[in-house]
Amino acid sequence: MSSMYLPKLAKIVEVIEMTAIEKLFKLQFVNEEDAKSFTFKPGQFVEVSVPGVGESPISICKSPTRPGPLELLIRRVGRVTNAIHKLKPGDVVGIRGPFGNGFPMEKMKGYDVLLIAGGLGIAPLMSVLQYVVDKRRDYGDVILLYGVRSYQEALFRDMIIDFIRHPEKAGLRTFLSYEREDPVFVSLMKDHPENVRKGVVTVLFECADPYIKPDKVCAVVCGPPIMYRFVLKELAKRNIPPNNIYITLERRMKCGVGKCGHCVVGGATAIKYVCKDGPVFTYSDVLSVRGLV
Amino acid sequence: MRYVKLLKENFKDFFENLKKFGEVHAPVKRGNSFSFAKVDSPSEVALKYNRTILPPKKYFIKPFEEVLKIKVGKGYEPLVEEPKSLILLGLHACDINALKILDSIYLDEPPDDYYQIRRTATVIIGISCEPDDYCFCKSMGADYAWTGFDLFLHELDNSYLIRIGSSRGEVMIESMKNVISEPTKEDFIKLRDIELKRSRMFKKALNTSLLPDIVDSLYESDVWVKFSDKCVSCGSCNLVCPTCRCYDVTEKVELNLKEGVRVRRWDSCFIRSHALVAGGLNFRPTRLDRFRHRYNCKSSIEPRTNSPFCVGCGRCSAFCPAGIDHVDVLNAIWGLT
């Protein structure tokens, strides 16, 4: 049986606590063949199973350019994710995938890359970020706009702070917005007033504008559903072609392969499956498919 | 297409011959309605029926099935069933066309093994029918099955003209040489006349040109509100629809907490949790959203078969407890009522 429904076993090799509700899991396939045959593209996701509890779609939070274990950043929100959070190194989970279209990294070659993330949206974008940094010569400037609620809720916060303090080392320009004040971000803003702002992620456009060349940039966006409309409006205002704006979406998913119907979006003229036609869509898709954002 | 002729008096022999190729399932009468079930003799078969409550999809995507065995803490094992040869006798053209739509989803890369195993092991034998008050398959271009079957029986007065639709069908007919004969010129004229008469019998009609665009662009129409106010969100229309194919997945663990099964079962887009995601956000929070979603989904075109996702079988209208009629809703969208 060739079943794409059969999860492959992966062992947890490391768990890193990122925030009160988010952990980064590093996973190694138990079977060597599975490890060898597993290849993926930035922006793809896997279905993670906890045997006896269930399955959830989770983005791959690393770039294929980096060897080593599979990395998943998982927020604890319900049955399956709670069960995953209880697991320790040595425990096993099931992995199906990778699924989804991923970001068109080839098409983006030669362009500047503008990454816009809100909260947990940084997880799938980490795969793009690492990819363009690792293939630095294939891409132009890299700009990251990251919006978080607070220091406590910020993901990869040490890395982000380091990016802001040492942009030349990071190889990208980083801009950070936060909503709730705390000593670390307040002092970071004092030292780097050009890079850090209070407010939602869209306030960062003002800081990043001098570096955004609309005809030379591809934008990549991921965040909570309400963020898209506002961010897309800002990008449209800057005349970035709709085909150069990529968003990655979340919907309820059961199969990941276009069968179960849960992730169906769109109206009668265009029905799309977020799991296989996406999760990456362009702004052009947003304009033609009903209810995408 | 090659035709052979089966005299009605030979139907019993034909039926007995079918049994050699597998277990025969056909429509049977249950109270006032019909359903597909295992049959042992031709007398059980309801060859003239309007529609079964559940469509033939129940043989391929089961209402409830165990797909994987779970060893808690260890992993999963596939639960593969032995393919069982089935003969589905008596499918109407709309149901055959609906299966082609399910195929375009479930056999599309990567194929669903569970579906594929059963589909390959099943012989499809169609039968001609006459439309009732709910049928609108003609509007949907699904009143005629040109592929998707092994044999198709067209009833003439004292015989059936059998269209042979596949090499498997050829093999079956080959083994029934003693019960079949060659059709005559008169038989084909009879067939023509019957088909013409049938074609004129449809009372329900839906305008399908530009339908997807009409349904999508009139998303804000009050018609949706009017009808969805009557809808009780029971999901029957999904369960009885031969092209509805959503399923949900859950896991069940034995009391010993060591073993369990992953199961999948039919789901309905009328159920609130269908489009719910983490954090409690629902992409179709209201009944109105879900109602419009179903009509949009059914009115869209399957790109691989280039046919609409509705075959006009009339089940959703016939079995809706709120009396909502699919064609009435869409005709109201067209401004025809």
Ligand SMILES: Cc1cc2nc3c(=O)[nH]c(=O)nc-3n(C[C@H](O)[C@H](O)[C@H](O)COP(=O)(O)OP(=O)(O)OC[C@H]3O[C@@H](n4cnc5c(N)ncnc54)[C@H](O)[C@@H]3O)c2cc1C
């Ligand atoms: C392509 C994709 C990529 C993703 N990437 C990531 C990622 O990288 N990291 C990550 O953490 N998450 C990611 N997610 C989200 C993740 O899949 C969900 O958070 C996860 O599936 C939740 O599963 P759960 O079983 O833990 O929660 P569930 O138990 O399903 O509950 C989740 C929430 O849904 C609600 N809910 C569920 N069922 C019901 C019901 N019947 N009635 C009422 N409310 C209900 C509740 O509000 C609950 O809080 C991604 C999702 C997609 C589609």
Ligand code: SF4
């Ligand atoms: S069968 Fe009728 S009442 Fe039930 S969900 Fe469908 S439209 Fe609504």
Ligand code: SF4
């Ligand atoms: S939508 Fe209604 S009429 Fe159309 S195929 Fe489904 S059940 Fe039949």
Ligand code: FES
């Ligand atoms: S997740 Fe099942 S169809 Fe997309």
